[in-house]
Amino acid sequence: MSSPRIFAATTSIAGAIALLAAAAVPASAQQQRAPQGWFKVCSKQEDNDICNTQNIVTADSGQLLTAVNLIEIKGKVNRKIFQISVPTGRLIGPGVGLQVNGAKAVKVDYAICFPDRCISEVALSDELLASFKKGSQLTLTSVNFQNKPNPINVALSGFTQAYDGPGLQQNELEQRQKTLQDEVQKRQKEFEEKMKAEQEKAKAPQ
Numbered sequence: 001m002s003s004p005r006i007f008a009a010t011t012s013i014a015g016a017i018a019l020l021a022a023a024a025v026p027a028s029a030q031q032q033r034a035p036q037g038w039f040k041v042c043s044k045q046e047d048n049d050i051c052n053t054q055n056i057v058t059a060d061s062g063q064l065l066t067a068v069n070l071i072e073i074k075g076k077v078n079r080k081i082f083q084i085s086v087p088t089g090r091l092i093g094p095g096v097g098l099q100v101n102g103a104k105a106v107k108v109d110y111a112i113c114f115p116d117r118c119i120s121e122v123a124l125s126d127e128l129l130a131s132f133k134k135g136s137q138l139t140l141t142s143v144n145f146q147n148k149p150n151p152i153n154v155a156l157s158g159f160t161q162a163y164d165g166p167g168l169q170q171n172e173l174e175q176r177q178k179t180l181q182d183e184v185q186k187r188q189k190e191f192e193e194k195m196k197a198e199q200e201k202a203k204a205p206q
Helices: 004-014 126-134 160-165 170-203
Strands: 038-045 050-059 064-075 079-084 095-098 104-108 111-112 118-124 139-145 149-155
Touching: 038 111, 038 160, 050 079, 064 139, 064 149, 079 095, 079 139, 095 170, 104 118
Parallel strands: none
Antiparallel strands: 038 050, 050 064, 064 079, 079 118, 095 104, 095 139, 111 118, 139 149
């Protein structure tokens, strides 16, 4: 289990990296969308170089379902952390189940919950990293307050290139954020129109 002291220190250092996590809602209430792809952001904070390789899965409404972060810190502090962000309303005991290519699930304990998301974390071992590079699909399963598992699939295609490659430049990151924001707004509009159409259909005489 992660030490709260380690988590607090890591969170403080990694705060310079935007996790791009939207407000979270129970995954059971939304339809899963495709991940937005693997990308890496690097920054320098005090005497540490920090890189965060991440992937985010959102719902049709643009709200967060799962965010995956592989944080590597080098310098005065040297640490590798694997974090999973999921919506609130989770059962804490089961943690988050981690599977690569359908192998036996490994439990990742929760470290902290915020008002909009809960974060589980574990040390990023060489074995875990190697399994990501060799695998094709990552499955992350949290259990909601209704005691129902919510598995989220994340394709591992593009992971190795993102992890081993250079971090995005500031202009590249800004363009990506703009593209993601435009996509979220488009999907939110489509989601609202779909809900409105369903409501009108329900009102129509049978």
